[in-house]
Amino acid sequence: MKILSAPQIRQADAYTIEHEPIASIDLMERASNAFVDYFTRLFGTKNKILICCGTGNNGGDGLAIARLLSSMNYEVAVLVVRPNKEAPGSADFEINYRLLPGIIPLTEINDNTQVPEKFNTDIIIDAIFGSGLSRPVEGLYAFVIRAINQSQAEVVSVDIASGLFCDTIAAEGPIVTPHMTISFQLPKLAFLLPENDPFVGEWKVVDIGLSSDFIADQKSKSHYVSSSDIKKMLRRREKYSHKGTFGRALLIGGSYGKIGAIVLSSRACLRSGAGLLITHVPQCGYEVLQTAVPECMVTTDASFEYISELPTIQNYQAIGIGPGLGVQEMSLKALRELLKDVKNPMVIDADAINLIAQNDDLIDLLPANTILTPHPKEFERLAGPWENDLERLDLQREFSKKHEVLIVLKGAHTSVSTPEGRVYFNSTGNPGMATAGSGDVLTGILTGLLSRGYSARKAAILGVYMHGLAGDLAAEKLGEESLIASDIIDYLPHAFTSVSAEKYLIKKK
Numbered sequence: 001m002k003i004l005s006a007p008q009i010r011q012a013d014a015y016t017i018e019h020e021p022i023a024s025i026d027l028m029e030r031a032s033n034a035f036v037d038y039f040t041r042l043f044g045t046k047n048k049i050l051i052c053c054g055t056g057n058n059g060g061d062g063l064a065i066a067r068l069l070s071s072m073n074y075e076v077a078v079l080v081v082r083p084n085k086e087a088p089g090s091a092d093f094e095i096n097y098r099l100l101p102g103i104i105p106l107t108e109i110n111d112n113t114q115v116p117e118k119f120n121t122d123i124i125i126d127a128i129f130g131s132g133l134s135r136p137v138e139g140l141y142a143f144v145i146r147a148i149n150q151s152q153a154e155v156v157s158v159d160i161a162s163g164l165f166c167d168t169i170a171a172e173g174p175i176v177t178p179h180m181t182i183s184f185q186l187p188k189l190a191f192l193l194p195e196n197d198p199f200v201g202e203w204k205v206v207d208i209g210l211s212s213d214f215i216a217d218q219k220s221k222s223h224y225v226s227s228s229d230i231k232k233m234l235r236r237r238e239k240y241s242h243k244g245t246f247g248r249a250l251l252i253g254g255s256y257g258k259i260g261a262i263v264l265s266s267r268a269c270l271r272s273g274a275g276l277l278i279t280h281v282p283q284c285g286y287e288v289l290q291t292a293v294p295e296c297m298v299t300t301d302a303s304f305e306y307i308s309e310l311p312t313i314q315n316y317q318a319i320g321i322g323p324g325l326g327v328q329e330m331s332l333k334a335l336r337e338l339l340k341d342v343k344n345p346m347v348i349d350a351d352a353i354n355l356i357a358q359n360d361d362l363i364d365l366l367p368a369n370t371i372l373t374p375h376p377k378e379f380e381r382l383a384g385p386w387e388n389d390l391e392r393l394d395l396q397r398e399f400s401k402k403h404e405v406l407i408v409l410k411g412a413h414t415s416v417s418t419p420e421g422r423v424y425f426n427s428t429g430n431p432g433m434a435t436a437g438s439g440d441v442l443t444g445i446l447t448g449l450l451s452r453g454y455s456a457r458k459a460a461i462l463g464v465y466m467h468g469l470a471g472d473l474a475a476e477k478l479g480e481e482s483l484i485a486s487d488i489i490d491y492l493p494h495a496f497t498s499v500s501a502e503k504y505l506i507k508k509k
């Protein structure tokens with residue numbers, strides 16, 4: 001799913017009005033109906049609702065939503081914020097203003113003295129500003145937004161929190177801090193920047209039927225990975241296949257006290273479809289691996305405690321290195337040798353990333369399209385510091401372009417950047433997955449998918465999605481609090497089957 005900028009969204013709006021064709025007031029009605037449809041699934045008629053409206057089209061939506069909810073027996077009141085008494089609202093705001101039934105209490109606020117300290121209601125629907133915000137909020141609007149934020153009510157924003165820009169980090173000036181945002185058609189970039197989290201809350205995108213042709217034609221550097229994107233990517237295991245067909249994978253890692261990391265990667269790699277897995281560990285890991293993962297073959301290093309040398313690396317479709325590796329001098333030497341010899345894209349994680357960050361010569365040795373999977377601290381070691389999330393995103397894109405690698409920056413909505421400078425935000429996963437070993441599992445999945453013959457871009461997007469989906473399915477059963485990395489592996493089969501089952505059902509129809 002593409003992420004469009006605020007001007008592109010405005011153009012999509014105009015294009016739809018002209019080419020569907022549909023009157024702009026009817027498009028507003030469609031958007032308001034889509035909002036109400038989702039809202040009424042969450043909140044019953046017992047709630048007292050206050051709808052705070054600006055006088056642009058976001059406010060117009062607010063008025064239409066008030067009318068629709070009132071017709072469904074919700075107890076609704078409307079507050080219009082209009083600093084200049086004489087200034088008319090947008091054309092569609094004014095139409096909906098005239099259509100507002102008399103039974104809905106309507107208050108207009110024109111100056112600061114009229115703003116209550118806080119609002120006494122169960123739910124506030126925030127429709128002051130939407131995608132048309134053009135500058136930070138001040139004056140009367142700021143007073144109202146502060147009162148909204150101080151209220152005990154559940155706050156639901158229409159399209160985007162009032163005061164938040166669609167395409168960037170939070171500006172100066174007050175911004176509504178909603179519990180939920182119900183947004184139109186496409187996610188906004190602002191929803192995916194962690195520091196905006198207080199101004200987004202939970203979010204849901206509802207379809208309002210903007211032209212899909214127009215959206216398909218738009219250029220966008222940012223994408224939100226949806227389940228339908230994933231269904232298109234997932235391959236079927238062919239009937240006439242054998243374990244060689246699915247590729248040979250090699251994992252390198254583990255050190256004394258950290259063999260568990262490479263065990264997790266190995267198990268996840270096999271669960272992600274690798275035909276054959278060889279895991280290279282220091283001698284202390286031999287028995288552990290053979291016992292914990294009987295499906296993989298194990299080669300051992302000359303060293304007992306650390307990786308100090310390379311195994312044979314020919315004939316592998318994919319190599320992953322890093323989990324549990326440590327940053328010993330001898331492991332650095334082995335990594336350097338590996339990077340000099342290897343030709344295919346690899347997966348680089350954990351201490352292998354740290355070693356690359358500490359040794360400037362290594363980054364240029366990485367084969368094109370190698371996937372690196374840093375968490376933010378590791379990425380900072382690689383690419384340097386940033387001021388805010390938007391800068392971090394730019395840094396990630398630039399790093400990928402400059403070094404021709406994919407960066408999987410782990411976190412909520414893990415972002416995958418490609419050498420072309422595109423960024424794909426993941427839509428699965430939960431806070432329960434912030435647990436020891438979760439990253440080792442991801443490395444195994446990515447190595448497994450690469451060995452299956454997926455391109456690096458597809459392996460990264462698909463792998464991150466499946467990792468998150470397995471975590472979500474595990475959390476559904478086990479809860480987020482107790483989730484451990486092994487649970488993610490245990491639920492990987494369910495993740496793959498849930499996506500592929502849907503995919504093949506669609507194909508058969």
Ligand SMILES: NC(=O)C1=CN([C@@H]2O[C@H](COP(=O)(O)OP(=O)(O)OC[C@H]3O[C@@H](n4cnc5c(N)ncnc54)[C@H](OP(=O)(O)O)[C@@H]3O)[C@@H](O)[C@H]2O)[C@H](O)CC1
Binds near residue numbers: 056129
């Ligand atoms: N395509 C869609 O998704 C649809 C969206 N709809 C809804 O429309 C809004 C966008 O509406 P728009 O009228 O463009 O913008 P807003 O309602 O957000 O606000 C515009 C007015 O507010 C003024 N403004 C902007 N920033 C400030 C500020 N900081 N202080 C005071 N006033 C401000 C702006 O004035 P300018 O001076 O900038 O011209 C406008 O007067 C979208 O979010 C959806 O909710 C449609 O209903 C359906 C299709």
Ligand SMILES: [K+]
Binds near residue numbers: 058126157160162
């Ligand atoms: K809003």
